[in-house]
Amino acid sequence: MTGRIEGKVAFISGGASGLGEAMVQRFAEEGAIVYFGDVNDASGARVAEATGATFIKHDVASEEQWNDVMSRIKSDHGQLDVLVNNAGILGTGPLETIDLDAWNRLFAINVTGVMLGCKHGGLLMQGNPGGASGSIINISSNAGILATASDCGYSATKGAVKLMTQSIAINFARRGIAIRCNSLHPGPTDTAIFTPWRETEADSNRLDKHLKEMTPLGRIGKPREIANMALYLASDESSFSTGSQFVVDGGGTSALAGM
Ligand SMILES: NC(=O)c1ccc[n+]([C@@H]2O[C@H](COP(=O)([O-])OP(=O)(O)OC[C@H]3O[C@@H](n4cnc5c(N)ncnc54)[C@H](O)[C@@H]3O)[C@@H](O)[C@H]2O)c1
Known part of the structure; x- marks a missing residue:
């Protein structure tokens, strides 16, 4: 531990798995007081036990539950320094099959x-x-920068997160409010979000091959590699950044397809 965010109070949504879990762990290692939410009780309890962070059952789609989470943190510490809006799900498939x-x-x-x-x-x-x-960190995706034909809804939501982040950042900045807001855009990273495509070994191998081929570095990312960028944005090291996009995708959005 080097104390890069020593004493900061942080909340991470969807912290019971994957990227959120890695952020809970990384932030705790660097001295933050970490709270995290998730809809999954069992995984939340496991991550709390492993990291010493505080788990609150929480559905990000509920305004009432956001109120409850912030009231709890206010009553425990009187402040919030870092928020990571990480909870997210994959989408709806291509346009022609979308269920409303x-x-x-x-x-x-x-x-x-x-x-x-x-x-x-x-x-x-x-x-x-x-x-x-x-510092607010909104988890978008490489699919919030370049579109996927196979998942119209996911690209639409992740693109919305990018522009919402810019709007919020500028709103705060122009009003002289010292809250920064940036979006983080991971490329393919090894988490449970891909579980539906790993039903058989053959499916899983096909997925891995596809994800590696779309990534110039030739491999899938590790959750800690994304958490390290979140840590930078959470810390005062990123104090001059707001309204910006931070891409961690092994080079995937850098090149035109096939060129
Ligand atoms: N893994 C990747 O390759 C990748 C790439 C780009 C972006 N992302 C984004 O990163 C974020 C985290 O994804 P991940 O890969 O760690 O997935 P994950 O499935 O491993 O973890 C997501 C967590 O969010 C929780 N969650 C789902 N719905 C929720 C809700 N309504 N309220 C609170 N929690 C909820 C789940 O229970 C789960 O613990 C998502 O926003 C995802 O879109 C992931």
Whole structure:
């Protein structure tokens, strides 16, 4: 531990698996007081036990539950320094097969959930004892920069997160509110989000081959590699960055396809 975010109070949504779990662990290693939410009780308890962080059962699509989370953190510590809007799900498939209920649920989690986090986390940060301050990190995707034909809804939600982040960042900055807001864009990273494509060994090998081929570095990312960028954005090392996109994708969005 080097204390890069020593004493900062952080909340990470969807922290019971994958990238969120790696962030909970990394932030705790660097001295933060870490709270995390998730809809999955059992995994939340496991991650809390492993990291010493505090788990709160929490659905990002519920405004009432965002209120409850922020009230709890306010009553425990009186401040919030870092918010990571990480919870997210994969989408709806291609345009021609979209089911409207699934589309609405996807937007409720991937877009409305991020907005509610920014709204309620931002309000708590504005009341921080030393004056408004904080860093909000919204997890978008490489699919929020370049589109996928195979998942219309996912690209739409992740693109929305990118522009919502810019809007929020500029809103705070122009009002002289010292809360930064940036988006983080991971490329393919080894987490449970791909479980539906790993039903058989053959499926899993096909997926791995595809993900490696779309990544110039020739491999799938590790959750800790994404968490390290979140850590930088959470820390004061990134103090001049707001409204920006931070891509960690093994080079995947750098080249035109096939060139
Ligand atoms: N893994 C990748 O390759 C990759 C790439 C780009 C972006 N992302 C994004 O990273 C984020 C994390 O994904 P991951 O790969 O770690 O997936 P994951 O499935 O391993 O973890 C997501 C977590 O979010 C939780 N969650 C789902 N719905 C929720 C809700 N309504 N409220 C609260 N928690 C909820 C799940 O229970 C799970 O613990 C997502 O926003 C995803 O879109 C992932």
